[in-house]
Amino acid sequence: MTLADVPMLFILAGLIAYVTLAGPDFGAAVWQVTAGRGKESERLRDLAHDAMAPVWEANHVWLIFVLTVMWTSYPTAFGSIASTLCVALFIAGLGIVVRGAAYALRSGAGDLHEQVRIDAASAVSSILTPFALGAAIGGVASGRVPVGNAAGDLITSWINPTSLITGAIAVAASAYLAAVFLSADAIRLDQPDLSEAFRRRALGSGVVAGILAAAGLVVLHDDAYRIYHGLVSGDGLPALIVSALAGVGTLALVVLRRYEPARYSAGLAVAAIVVGWALAQKPELLPGLTVHQAAASHDTLWAVIIAVIAGGLIVFPSLALLFRLTLLGTLRGAHGPGHVAAEPAATAPPRPGPRALVDAATQGLLARVAVACLVVGFGFLSVLDAGWAHAIGVVALFAFIVVGFFAALPRDLGVERPESSTEAQGSGP
């Protein structure tokens, strides 16, 4: 292992996070649309939405992380992959657009009819995106992406036996992860009957995913022998075994209704597939291009490593807090944002009596300070030419905006006045 491999480890970790966190988000949409009609299925759809809604954006960013680290650290490989596989990647991108739009829309959907239609649209995209991304990975794995600007075949690079089976595995694995995660979430949210419903789905989709994975080995044997060889007799073998054991173990845990450990072992089963692929494929990233040859120069690799570590120090505690609040149920309930009735006044702070934002004398003073800041800003930014002067000028102008805001904002804002207390609550936009 050398410096040139480190960003690839980041990319794989990001890919695993995307598959195990955003994958269930796509899978949940599949269960939403297949829920059928009636009161029961409505609850099922709501649970699938509510469990994912607070975290989907954060889960989704893993893909952006993978893309940015890829194009910074292995630019030639990224350019080759993106141009040859442009059709598959574009389909995946459109699917993400529709899925994200569905989240935005569902929060405003009024009646059941609208929700069903939104769920249907989002499920179509949720099948398309994992399939297209899986197919793209199949194209890379089977060596169909040569180095160069759109040098490979734009269609057969992602419509071929390996791509089709990896795409199918991606869809099945997403649905499977979603069902396992939602079984656990239903218990946490005190809806045991829904947990049973998702348990059945988890068992069914788990068996399907397992069969597809086994079929995948047969396809790889014929279509991408290098990867097959790496998986069954090379470095990828341990990962293959881990994946199989974790997959079987998860089914057993789901049968026993031990959903919390099942959540992690299901993630492990899927993550091991990604690791196995990477181990079977190394050291070549694309045909004739090893990871080391594709790597950017020394300074860039170090910059990426420093940025990822520093970013991780900020992101991981934040992410831990979000998941903690979500898993504890603090951030989710039976309804989306805004539908929640106000909690009892016990949690609200004691309300202070009406008071003005700023008193009249202070406001006059603030206005003068703001004008002074504006004059200073003009002098340093517009009259002087040195860099340090511009810095002072910009700071002074921002001070003008902040001070001016408190000087110019209506002073009575938020203070209840007798003549207006009878006005109706806001009904406008």
Added chain:
Amino acid sequence: MLAVANDLLAVLSPGEQEHLDSARQMQALSFTVHIPLVCFGTAFPIMVVFAEWLGHRTGDEHLRLLARRWTRIMVALFAVGVITGTILSFEMGLLWPAFTATFGSVFGLGFAIEGFSFFVEAIFIGMYVYGWNRLSPRLHMLTAIPIILTGFTGSFMVIAVNGWMNHPSGFRLVGDHVVAVHPWRALFDNPYFWHELVHMYLAGYIVTGFVLAAVYGFGWLRGRRGRYERAALAIPLTIAALAAPVQILVGDWAARDVAKYQPTKLAALEGLGRTQKGAPVHIAGWYDSGREEVRYGIRIPKALSFLAFHDFNATVRGLDAVAPEDRPPVNVVRYAFQTMVGIGTLLALLGVFYLVVRVRFRRLPESVWFYRALVLAGPLSFVALIAGWVTTEVGRQPWVVYGYMRTAQAVTGAAPIRWGYAALIIVYASVAVAVVWILRRLARSEVSA
């Protein structure tokens, strides 16, 4: 946007045009959709949390209700911003693989850090949105602080990359390969970067403020003038009214930096054909490339020399300093620039009027014409924003990396780009319809404070 792209075609040879045409238009469409959402992403959270804070401080239910409703609008727009941003990161590879493949190791770091910034933003926006009435008020308002900060750092990183594309450094090009790459220096030790950052960050507040003010100004004209609406109007409008005049000073600074680092772009902005001492500014008119001058415009002698170099007799480089194939399409750039400056000036005047009325008479303006102007100011601020990006991006043409790589060299070799472009138009049109629908729905829905 179409006009822009078509005009660009004139400067390219026929063989290069096929993919380039679709790729440019697709990129322009993606930016046009994404940039206004970015404005709301950077500027809206501070307004929402201010309303919430003031609501707690004064105990006024109207303000809490306002913050609550704005939160729902904020999250809907953020969700759409996430997906349009994802499309943009895909397009870096799908449309411009040669650009990314050659220079990814130089500029890519900026986007990698931006990815983290975006990550933190998404995490805390999840907490803020779903934490209403579930977290204590103090904790809830604290979760907004990372959102406000990451709105800034995200802009910082993206603009750093754009600043680098306009004024590249931190590498050497040997054949098709970059060597001696110093990504930190390339991105953050760039004198061209600071004015772009400040200009764009302020634009975010101006667009968000005036668009919101336009919505509530329209409500005011229709008779919705209660306490709730007054607060909803005053908060964004006060910020935009203060930022708009400042933007003129910052814009002047930006133009002086362009004069220093990209003289050809400045010449295109002003339609200055020939290098000359005491160069004039022209308002309106049309650049005639045959005569190398602006015709039918209002001429202000020596103004350009003074504005660009603070000296009435300074020499300003004209378009003739570079070969014709290295010049941007002058009229597109020049009209985009004049549109931006014209609208920016009107917005600043409107802002100053509002501030004077506020400070002198301690009330909101009462003239119907003021509110009619506000209703126009919202869409106009958006037009100015896009015109500003056209100015800087088309003004950079024919280069994608100024002086190093032409846009035509960066484009993909994949033919189906035009189909992708068509698909993207359809999908974005549907998303636009959906967003309008959701915003109307959210605006009307009942929200409990």
